[in-house]
Amino acid sequence: MTENGDATPLVQMEHVNKHFGALHVLKDINLTVSRGEVLVVIGPSGGGKSTLCRTINRLETIDDGRIVFDGQVLPAEGKALARLRSDVGMVFQSFNLFAHKTIRENVTLGPVKVRRQARDAADKRAMELLERVGIAAQADKYPAQLSGGQQQRVAIARALAMDPKMILFDEPTSALDPEMVQEVLDVMIGLARDGMTMVVVTHEMGFARRAANRVVFMADGQVVEENTPDEFFTNAQTDRARDFLSKILTH
């Protein structure tokens, strides 16, 4: 799994706690993500999955504990934090494409403004990435003119354009019409095969089975179980996980 032979984990979370007011959303989370690993986080709604995902690029701050990314504790703010975020791609549930910019501009903005790439080179790369996710023909349209599935694939291309060290997926298919889920999952499975480090919060059990190296089950702000996908789906160790699986897998 470690492509470049670097054995240190890409992400280390140590004793991470977070509260939203009185609600303790993350309870003493200890978790590592290895380089090249695809980690799928599943669990009931309100269990802290999205919050966990969003702490890794500090869209959510944490109350205590620490998060180390690529050997460096997450910077609190400023330029160092912006630099960290440029190395961590993020794909949102609601796509969040820049509404006033074309598809091509959405993909080139980061490379040009953050990475200081030349416009020509960024355009060329953007078209390659859009080709890869199957949206090249729509490059000059605006986000609102695309379907949800297409927008989400553009969002993945936008993340890839930064050459990130990992990509966070925060329920990437939850806002999609059912017939558009697979086209997004196909792109994600392709990325997983290419060795991209991914943390994926999802309800798509099929994706977890096919692409995950490891499954983390979260409930009530805690990591209840960590396992391989096969073990987890066939032989979950905890009652909480078995209970969850029985509710979603029986029909």
Added chain:
Amino acid sequence: MDELIKYAPVLAEGFLENVKLSLVAAVASLILGTILVGMRVSPTPVLRAAATVYVNVVRNTPLTLVLAFSALGLSDQLGLVFSQEPSVNSFWIVAMGLSFYTASFVCEALRAGINTVPLGQAEAARSIGLSFFQSLRLIILPQAFRAVIAPLGSVMIAMIKNTTVATAGGYLADAAATMKEVFDTTGASIPIFIGIVIAFMALTMPIGYFTGWLSRRLAVAR
């Protein structure tokens, strides 16, 4: 009618001063208002507080007092002088006061615009590594501006009409002051009133139509 024709040239000269004041104040208040709104939404508490105090004080002070303070306080007492020529100096003092005043309204219109931009836009901007300033300039403000073009048009229309209280800042060359001067010699004249109203409407009505059209054209589809 005769007095309107007779005094039309002086009145037109006066009106030209309103136009000049409007142009300066439009540019300056849009720039200053944008800076203010940037401060109001910035992560730095000191900047936020400073802009909030500024907007609340200036926006709630009558314009005549703002202009009188600019002329008597800033210029006469504190020695802020743009030109040794008194009429030129008064022009810039009034332009400055009017710009400061209008900027607080521009700021609030833009802040309403920022509130229409979904939070996810800022999160996406931050997550690709844009700084606060970059995401404001490249992502948030462009969408905020488009959302409030029509209200900004109203702010500009109010500002143009506000140029007629330039007298309060010691500037006596605008159309309203000129009209008063003419009335002092001829007595009040309805045709002159109407003439000036029509001149202002010719200036402000197209702004209303233009900004309405522009806001529909530039609306951000979500």
